[in-house]
Amino acid sequence: MNNLSSFTTLDSNPLSKPRSFGPYLHGPIHLQRPRNVVVCSVKPSIATPSPLSVSGSPNQGLSRIESLTQVSGVLGCQWGDEGKGKLVDILAQHFDIVARCQGGANAGHTIYNAEGKKFALHLVPSGILNEETLCVIGNGVVVHLPGLFKEIDGLESNGVSCKGRILVSDRAHLLFDFHQVVDGLRESELAKSFIGTTKRGIGPCYSNKVIRNGIRVSDLRYMDTFPQKLDVLLSDAAARFRGFDYGPHVLKEEVEKYKRFAERLEPFIADTVLVVNEAISEKKKILVEGGQATMLDIDFGTYPFVTSSSPSAGGICTGLGIAPRVLGDLVGVVKAYTTRVGSGPFPTEILGKGGDLLRFAGQEFGTTTGRPRRCGWLDIAALRYCCQINGFSSLNLTKLDVLSDLPEIQLGVAYKKTDGTPIRSFPADLRDLEQLKACGI
Structure with missing residues (x-):
């Protein structure tokens, strides 16, 4: 299961109903691959005729990806570093344009080309390795020109042509x-x-x-x-x-x-609002690549330990200048466990040797800073909250293989106050979140 990414349709929205048991469910979780899953691997096995292999019928999986709406988005469901860049790189071959709508060089997306060469992208959208893809840096992005030119020079020196393939909004x-x-x-x-x-x-x-x-x-x-x-x-x-x-x-x-x-x-430089909307009129397909993730959103994240932009669904329209009605499928990317970089609440964090084990097994070190990431169990309560905000049509599960050698996998399924009162949603108040951690959640 090396380099595994599962692309799963949420037909019944299983995260919409709160669970009634305990602050967290501790115990072994028996993992079973869902029926409607596309497994996307950067390095396909020899037996796989396409970089997209499917549990069941290959045609079924390809039709699912190809049926993504004309304007689709890939967003993070946790505190970032879920593997969005890899998925965007895979999906880009089915889209004409890949666009960034928010954030800046604080977003670090690591992808590999067919030869296994590593590319660490920060401002350039992850669709750049697909030769037919136009990459757009939208008006909602903040652009550090020395960093952008360094990325472009690095891509060009490694045989990736950027000429005529990158547009920067004149409003950025x-x-x-x-x-x-x-x-x-x-x-x-x-x-x-x-x-x-x-x-x-x-x-x-x-x-x-x-x-x-x-x-x-x-x-x-x-x-x-x-x-x-x-x-x-x-x-x-x-x-x-x-x-x-x-x-x-x-x-x-x-x-x-x-x-x-x-x-x-x-x-x-271009009027990317015009470019993107004309592309929509011409029925071209556009994939929006989110930076950071919903739990770092300036409004919905663990404020003030958040980023300064809107990496949730609302940031797509304001960051590209497109109407909400044209936005279709949104794919939420979620790691099989949880990580975050920097300070802030982390209810399912694993401290000590357990966290170190996950960190090294998953190579959890920041693309942008190289800092070791804090690691913890998958937080279903936070994931449910992200699904409510964004209205995801699909979830993409990454790094499931990192958990393969663990004898037991734990999940966070709900929050409750120190007096045992259940909390129905993700708390806004930082003190409430810290108390959740203090009471053993």
Whole structure:
């Protein structure tokens, strides 16, 4: 079962009904492959004629994937790192466009090509390895140009052509190096209550976007006003953080650097709202690749230990400029166990040697930061909550094989307060979540 991903239709929505027993069910779980499953493997066995093999009839599985709606999405069901990039890479061959709608270089998607070469993508959509796929970086993404060009150069040097295959929204906001500096300074300020961000500048960039003094990709076309706009951002940062070094020489260097970036980026810039909506009118198929996951959503996640964008279904429409009525199938990707990076509540976390065992068996180290991920059992209560928010038509189960050598598998099935009162949904209050962990859940 190496490199296993199960693509399962939720016909009866088994996660919609709360369970009545205990805070968690502990005990052996007998795993049985569902009947309606497509097993997608990056490295198919010799006996498999296609990279898509199916439990039962191969034609049945292919028709399920090919029947995905014209505009479909792949979203994370946990705290990220579920394996979305691998699934997008597999599904991309059935779509004309793969689009990112939110987040930035804090998203790390690892995929392998047919020769087994590893690609760690952060801004470029995971459909790039499919030669016929157009990759769109939508208006909801924050774009760090040095990082984007580094990814493009790395792809090109490994034989992956990017020319004419990547479009960057003219409405997307630019993430500068100073945003990363500010991210680190803010984390230092928070001391023991730090968020545990990737320090890629995501939060500070979205902050500038929301208070309406951010700089967008389209601003690169007007270098007569660009220096003044950048000066406002840098001056604000210097006024806010004592450790932030800023002077006229810094502004001059940044402006000169971004003049060069503007020239190189020009062929990639497009009105992606128009591009995507025209593609929809022309009946082309579009796959939306989510970054991070629902439990890190700025509204629905474990706030404040969340990301600064909306990696749930609502972020697709606002991040690409498409109407809700055109959005069809949403595939939720869920790992057979749970991981999260950084600080924040984690009700099913396994501490000590048990967590270490899962971490090394599943190679749970961050694509973006290399940090070891915190590991725990599959949290059905959180998964049910994610299904309610997103309305998934399918779930894709990954890394089931990592659990193969464990004598016993445990699941979290429900939450309850310290006094035993059941909790019907995922709590919003951080204190409630911490108490859940304290009472042995």
